[in-house]
Amino acid sequence: MIDKDRAMTGQARFELFAFWRTSATYRVRVALNLKGVVAEERIVDIDAGEHRSEAYLAINPLGAIPALIDRGAGQSRAPLTQSLAILEFIEELYPEPAILPPDPHGRARVRSLAAMLAADTHPLITPRVRKYLTSQGGFDDAAWRAWQTHWFTTGLQAVEHRLASEAETGAFCHGETITIADICLASILAVLRIFKIEVPAIPTIERIMRSCEAHPAFAKAAPLAQPGAPR
Amino acid sequence: MIDKDRAMTGQARFELFAFWRTSATYRVRVALNLKGVVAEERIVDIDAGEHRSEAYLAINPLGAIPALIDRGAGQSRAPLTQSLAILEFIEELYPEPAILPPDPHGRARVRSLAAMLAADTHPLITPRVRKYLTSQGGFDDAAWRAWQTHWFTTGLQAVEHRLASEAETGAFCHGETITIADICLASILAVLRIFKIEVPAIPTIERIMRSCEAHPAFAKAAPLAQPGAPR
Numbered sequence: 417m418i419d420k421d422r423a424m425t426g427q428a429r430f431e432l433f434a435f436w437r438t439s440a441t442y443r444v445r446v447a448l449n450l451k452g453v454v455a456e457e458r459i460v461d462i463d464a465g466e467h468r469s470e471a472y473l474a475i476n477p478l479g480a481i482p483a484l485i486d487r488g489a490g491q492s493r494a495p496l497t498q499s500l501a502i503l504e505f506i507e508e509l510y511p512e513p514a515i516l517p518p519d520p521h522g523r524a525r526v527r528s529l530a531a532m533l534a535a536d537t538h539p540l541i542t543p544r545v546r547k548y549l550t551s552q553g554g555f556d557d558a559a560w561r562a563w564q565t566h567w568f569t570t571g572l573q574a575v576e577h578r579l580a581s582e583a584e585t586g587a588f589c590h591g592e593t594i595t596i597a598d599i600c601l602a603s604i605l606a607v608l609r610i611f612k613i614e615v616p617a618i619p620t621i622e623r624i625m626r627s628c629e630a631h632p633a634f635a636k637a638a639p640l641a642q643p644g645a646p647r
Numbered sequence: 648m649i650d651k652d653r654a655m656t657g658q659a660r661f662e663l664f665a666f667w668r669t670s671a672t673y674r675v676r677v678a679l680n681l682k683g684v685v686a687e688e689r690i691v692d693i694d695a696g697e698h699r700s701e702a703y704l705a706i707n708p709l710g711a712i713p714a715l716i717d718r719g720a721g722q723s724r725a726p727l728t729q730s731l732a733i734l735e736f737i738e739e740l741y742p743e744p745a746i747l748p749p750d751p752h753g754r755a756r757v758r759s760l761a762a763m764l765a766a767d768t769h770p771l772i773t774p775r776v777r778k779y780l781t782s783q784g785g786f787d788d789a790a791w792r793a794w795q796t797h798w799f800t801t802g803l804q805a806v807e808h809r810l811a812s813e814a815e816t817g818a819f820c821h822g823e824t825i826t827i828a829d830i831c832l833a834s835i836l837a838v839l840r841i842f843k844i845e846v847p848a849i850p851t852i853e854r855i856m857r858s859c860e861a862h863p864a865f866a867k868a869a870p871l872a873q874p875g876a877p878r
Contacts, residue, residue, distance in 0.1 A: 477812070478805050486752070493752065494813055500731075500766065501758035508751045520739045521717070521724065527732035535731065535766035540776070548797065554785055566779065574709050581708070582725055 430455035431485040433475065433495070435462045436642035437610060439538055439603040440499035441482040446599045447503050449633035451510040455484065459644050462543070499603075500534055503596050515595050525582075526590050529575060529597035533604050537571030541607070565613050568604070572615045575601065579620040587627050594631065602628045606639050661686035662716040664706065664726070666693045667873035668841060670769055670834040671730035672713040677830045678734050680864035682741040686715070690875050693774070730834075731765055734827050746827050756813075757821050760806060760828035764835050768802030772838070796844050799835070803846045806832065810851040818858050825862065833859045837870050 432448070432455040434441040448455050460466045460481055467479045476483040476495050483495035484502050496502050507515050516523045539545070541564050549555040549563065579585045589597035605625055608615065628634045639645060663679070663686040665672040679686050691697045691712055698710045707714040707726050714726035715733050727733050738746050747754045770776070772795050780786040780794065810816045820828035836856055839846065859865045870876060 477808060494756070494809075496752075496755045496759065498759040498762040498766070500762050501755045504758055505751055505755040508754070520736055521727075523739070524727045524732045524736040525725070527735055528727065528729040531729035531731050531766070535729070535762070536770055539767055539770045544801075545771070548794070549784075552797075553780075553790070553794070559784070563779070563784070566783075570775075577708060578725075 428454045428456045429486065429488040431487060432457045433460050433472070433481060433483040433485075434458065434642075435460055435467075435481050436639050436645040437607075438462070438481050439607045440534075442603045442606055442637055442639060443499040443534070443599050444482050444484065444502050444506075445637035446602065446633050447506045447515060447596075449636050450513060450515060450594060451506060453506065453510055457643075461644065500530060500596075500600075503530075503599065507596075513593065515599065517590055517595065522584065522590060525584055526595045526597045529578065529589055530600040532575055532578075533571060533597075533600040537567055537604060538607075540567040561613075564611060565615075568608055568613055569615045572604065572608075572618050572621060576618045576621050579624065585620065588624055594628065594633075598624065598628055601625070602634055610639060659685045659687045660717065660719040662718060663688045664691050664703070664712060664714040664716075665689065665873075666691055666698075666712050667870050667876040668838075669693070669712050670838045671765075673834045673837055673868055673870060674730040674765070674830050675713050675715065675733050675737070676868035677833065677864050678737045678746060678827075680867050681744060681746060681825060682737060684737065684741055688874075692875065731761060731827075731831075734761075734830065738827075744824065746825060746830065748821055748826065753815065753821060756815055757826045757828045760809065760820055761831040763806055763809075764802060764828075764831040768798055768835060769838075771798040792844075795842060796846075799839055799844055800846045803835065803839075803849050803852060807849040807852050810855065816851065819855055825859065825864075829855065829859055832856070833865055841870060 430448070430453065432441070432444060434445070434457050460472055462481065466472055467481055473479055475485070476497060478497065480497050482499065482502065483497050485495045486493065496505055503515065516526055546560055550560060555563065579589060584590050586592045588594055589601060601621060602625060605621070635641070661679070661684065663672070663675060665676070665688050667690075691703055693712065697703055698712055704710055706716070707728065709728065711728050713730065713733065714728050716726045717724065727736055734746065747757055777791055781791060786794065810820060815821050817823045819825055820832060832852060833856060836852070866872070
């Protein structure tokens with residue numbers, strides 16, 4: 417439930433409206449963990465339709481999860497939305513440790529990899545797309561699963577091709593430190609596991625994911641470690 | 648056709664692999680125009696399958712349009728891809744006139760609006776999605792058109808809601824200057840017109856679009872004004 421009163425009296429600068437399972441919330445959680453920034457998390461139970469409730473629509477009229485409220489910036493501001501925009505915002509406010517490379521070409525590469533995952537792949541397998549395809553598009557469960565598998569495979573194998581062939585790839589997607597690209601990659605892999613979908617031939621991605629999972633910022637953000645997740 | 652030899656001897660720093668109709672190419676074209684940066688444009692005829700040709704895959708193995716090659720940065724670099732990443736890159740290299748606001752909250756708002764269009768809306772109506780739905784998803788032309796109309800309407804009305812209700816909206820999406828949000832908005836409207844799709848109840852968007860269209864950077868980038876476009 418959304419606890420608006422407690423939000424007004426809490427100590428943390430940020431309030432994150434979140435749900436355990438969503439890929440976009442996971443990205444923000446990892447970035448906050450990496451920077452050591454505490455946000456009070458408010459669960460918006462999508463399965464119970466809370467993102468469409470009057471209480472939540474008063475906070476974010478679009479009903480989108482995640483939403484980040486910056487209480488340090490006055491009460492009248494709209495919440496920040498869209499995970500990629502929030503990641504850039506967190507990076508600007510808390511530059512250390514950096515989650516973008518120092519050079520423009522490196523930043524462009526990291527943002528491009530992030531967009532291949534968060535913009536080209538993820539929007540195709542969201543609940544609203546599922547709803548359309550199963551209610552209006554004539555998709556049954558098998559057709560939906562084939563759709564999901566197709567886009568996860570297409571997106572991840574394209575990223576794999578780049579990671580395996582580009583010289584900038586290191587222990588992580590870009591060199592030896594965690595960037596926004598790793599965060600987006602891990603967010604897609606987390607969803608993949610929840611849906612139990614197998615994508616073949618992504619050894620570089622699997623290697624990088626092992627590096628990410630060894631980091632507490634990722635482990636602490638794992639969907640199944642969040643309040644509200646199934647036991 | 649892709650003219651690799653001429654590319655090596657050209658004078659402009661940038662080479663933009665482009666196609667007249669694509670929304671993502673349009674975004675990059677507008678940004679370059681706004682900054683007064685010249686790129687030699689190479690047409691990759693998607694309708695003729697050139698993005699899947701050996702010649703183009705040697706340039707960008709993913710076959711994605713647009714791709715921007717920075718010849719000022721040495722020959723061995725991979726092309727820059729993903730329009731949002733390229734827009735940020737152009738902004739970093741050529742800060743004036745700025746296409747992002749000066750403050751982190753403003754930048755987060757602009758990037759969020761841009762992502763609602765370029766990440767939440769556009770990926771759903773791309774040719775690869777059409778191909779899947781019509782070949783494997785059982786969609787006929789009417790079902791595809793209903794799908795397109797649904798996502799354009801959903802995405803644009805959500806943006807309209809924000810633009811109409813948030814105090815930061817001005818002559819443009821964010822205040823009185825053109826930002827990445829306007830560029831992404833115009834790119835979606837341009838595609839809408841090509842497909843002759845009507846989205847009701849977007850008066851704020853229509854007002855902002857008139858401001859954009861009055862600017863030569865947008866007019867010069869218009870899909871139908873490009874080489875290769877139908878007469």
